[in-house]
Amino acid sequence: MLNKLSDLNICSQDDFVTALANVFEYSPWIAEQAAALRPFAGVNELFAAMKSAVDRAPEELRLALIRAHPDLASKTQRAAGLTAESNAEQNSAGLDRLSDPEFVAFERVNDAYRAKFGFPYVVCVRRHTRDSILRDFERRLPNDAKAEAQTSIGEICRIAALRLDQLVASEDKLPVHGRLSTHVLDTHSGRPAAGIAVELTELSELGEARVVAGAVTNSDGRTDQPLIGGRPVPIGRYELAFHVGAYFADRGVPLSDPPFLDRIPLHFSVSDPEAHLHVPLLVTPWSYATYRGS
Amino acid sequence: MLNKLSDLNICSQDDFVTALANVFEYSPWIAEQAAALRPFAGVNELFAAMKSAVDRAPEELRLALIRAHPDLASKTQRAAGLTAESNAEQNSAGLDRLSDPEFVAFERVNDAYRAKFGFPYVVCVRRHTRDSILRDFERRLPNDAKAEAQTSIGEICRIAALRLDQLVASEDKLPVHGRLSTHVLDTHSGRPAAGIAVELTELSELGEARVVAGAVTNSDGRTDQPLIGGRPVPIGRYELAFHVGAYFADRGVPLSDPPFLDRIPLHFSVSDPEAHLHVPLLVTPWSYATYRGS
Amino acid sequence: MLNKLSDLNICSQDDFVTALANVFEYSPWIAEQAAALRPFAGVNELFAAMKSAVDRAPEELRLALIRAHPDLASKTQRAAGLTAESNAEQNSAGLDRLSDPEFVAFERVNDAYRAKFGFPYVVCVRRHTRDSILRDFERRLPNDAKAEAQTSIGEICRIAALRLDQLVASEDKLPVHGRLSTHVLDTHSGRPAAGIAVELTELSELGEARVVAGAVTNSDGRTDQPLIGGRPVPIGRYELAFHVGAYFADRGVPLSDPPFLDRIPLHFSVSDPEAHLHVPLLVTPWSYATYRGS
């Protein structure tokens, strides 16, 4: 599915439009306008051309673009069929596995929003968790229609940038990826803590917590891969848990019974999906510290 | 119900025995033997006299003392009626409010233990949580009968010391109390953090977590009363949670949205019920640290 | 030298004035005025009466009070003889042991100040170090004479409060004492660190550093006495050093050679002489932390 930018720069207009038709949901006209501006020096330039087509479009067309989007978490629309892109995006945030209270809340969002504005609530779900979508909705609902149309177009461009990032291979990269990493330093022995099981869980107010990553620290006290990387780190609340009791017991360190510290949960929120967020742990059997690092 | 030791030293033997009859469950003979040794310089000396009566008793009588104790969490026995002391003790550990899986586990404990040893499983429940009782049982079940009889007598003496502590006022104190305290230091402003809501929750593997204390920090960053004091701190796993998001927001400190840190949970275990355990929090909006203090 | 307030309340006016004559340097008239207002419920009330006498005094008398004070660190005046109180106060800040550059700096202070204002530079030296006196002078020199007279009277009242505190025993206390304390927590073993040698040194820009306290931590990880207590903690820069290398080596903890941490110096400044400043150390052989506590 990955297209080299160099190929896209020289292929036929039809092939170009076919490749990028769904970067903007059901709106191939945007790819068509961009096709005429080839060649692009990089994917950022290509994205700017597509965004510019949206920005220049008449009001009516922009509203049609917004209306081309499905409701979030709508069972009826899912049954009727979404674009593959919308489907994957909604699943990434777990919108296909909502708890009943969450489902009710999302239905309320969609209905209240449509009733007020006459177009669906659109948000770039890959940058969000279930909780943060509901919070975003609460914030946006009091807005007026003009501001909301503008906000929706902004979200649509974020969705498009992420789709384009997955479709096009280029030397430059769109600034759409964040990273969440950790590091465990054993300050009892003065070394990186290797072999510590780590779990990252997305917390939720209305639904169930979801484990989103798990790893074991390597000899450098880090995980081989970032806990989240190569994509936005969704806005939301998380628990990062470290199984330090077993680690110290395995090393023969004298512990109390039961050990004072065993599974250490760190709770924190992500607010900037495209940033690098580093959440380390400095730990002995009797103390620990963490901080927002970079 | 509180008796002055000076009064107990000079009252009639009958009154003395009546006052202390239930220090050892259904076993007034122990108070009778102690009565003859009056006067006592302090409650520790009184307890030593009672313990000595138990230690000197013939095997048969010591077994009868063990058998005088009820099963833990037995609905049948509770319905038939426990001593007020046993009832209060079992309720203190929440044995009257077990979840179904916990109830099943306790029934298994009692039955397996009775079947092997011919006497009930006795433990000083005021020093324990539901989880630690089940763990204690798992450890003791493989023992032989002689060792278990000895262990049971030890636990009975711990029960007795706590009952005596509540019955007798003396200048000296029995060493049966522990303490759990906290302290919040705001290292962003370099001051004790006042007005932070704190909750202490007993965690459980089979049952529900139970909130066991709640407080708001005072101008010294401490709670006016220790989270647990004037009694043993039950062996078990706990969560101590601090609502720091509201604290920093109220002070106008610039935060991310949502705030990086909001409700901070510390998870730790208690292993020594009679010790002073201090679990402080050093916190900024972007970092925190804790340690086992004293 | 200590007089009970109850005795001062009923003794003759002469005895009262004799006892308190030097609370204000060479100015027994202040004690005389206060004598007429006896009895005093406490030492704070007595001090308020004396301060009120100063506040009500005519300008001329207030200037005379200021002029009654000696220059700081003046060898000539010391040779000619100071009051016992002035002598002890100046020695407390080490003004009798100045380095040559410090001596030159103090001479410059006194001369420039006298030249501009016509009265000596007065400061409550028990609240200061050599460095902070010189800094205070730099700040006050640009003031106008009226403001400086007012500031000097304020300093004189601080001097008087400290003298009165040492002369009069009362149930209430004047709020003139601060405290500097420490605490060492060994987070490698999860216990207070006992037996750690601690030194407090006053740092100086122009002169030599002066060791002002030394102690060894007790079983609670604290020093038996506060490092500074029962007096103001002088404004200034300090080093608090902890000999942790020997401590961990003595306990058989595996260390690098030479040990990563050996003598740990903490450098901090005191700004509020009447406050309780707590500077603890949390330490393993490979890490440490400190903070301004309370």
Add this chain to the structure above:
Amino acid sequence: MLNKLSDLNICSQDDFVTALANVFEYSPWIAEQAAALRPFAGVNELFAAMKSAVDRAPEELRLALIRAHPDLASKTQRAAGLTAESNAEQNSAGLDRLSDPEFVAFERVNDAYRAKFGFPYVVCVRRHTRDSILRDFERRLPNDAKAEAQTSIGEICRIAALRLDQLVASEDKLPVHGRLSTHVLDTHSGRPAAGIAVELTELSELGEARVVAGAVTNSDGRTDQPLIGGRPVPIGRYELAFHVGAYFADRGVPLSDPPFLDRIPLHFSVSDPEAHLHVPLLVTPWSYATYRGS
């Protein structure tokens, strides 16, 4: 002066020996033996060949190799002329700028050692500070001659590896470099601390402290270059100081007067010259922490 390994592999034996004659002090015979084993796949293989020549050499020749080395810090020998390599090595540890007590101590080392063993004390000075050389000498002096000859050869090989590393360019690297780095995290604002002045000073018991590196932290809170890199980190005691008072004042953070923390000195020792030692600072205006990181 840098020779490509590929060139050394094909040049004449004479050129090869000329290039590497002084890798081992005044001992070209080692390069001669290695020349015959060309070509070498890498510099590690070349070094192994030279080391093997030393290991295989008869006792007499090995002693001559040791005796070819100059005394440390000998003014007489320096006046008479050292090899350029020896001169640069001794200067790197400051042996050309010793204090009088240090000079006396070094003279004592050399004389006592020569008197006992009949050959000079040899140590790889690039891995040491003045203090650690004197400490090393104290440890080695009680040894017997055979053990010392062996130790000396080991040190000579370390010297040779460092000389070879500077003489030969190869894709592989000899494992002779360590690194000392730092990182300042401002946990008051939750960001890397940019613009903090940092100084690294070598501490000394007998002589003066020597500033060995200075830098200002960049936007990532790090120094653009490691404090020490591309060479061994000399064994010894160091102070790493951070000017945090100016940093927080510049950012408008409310501080006490004088600021509680201003220049923060961290004192630590280096024990493994070839390792990567990371000494970070986590800091607010009221607290800080450090640890041995990696």
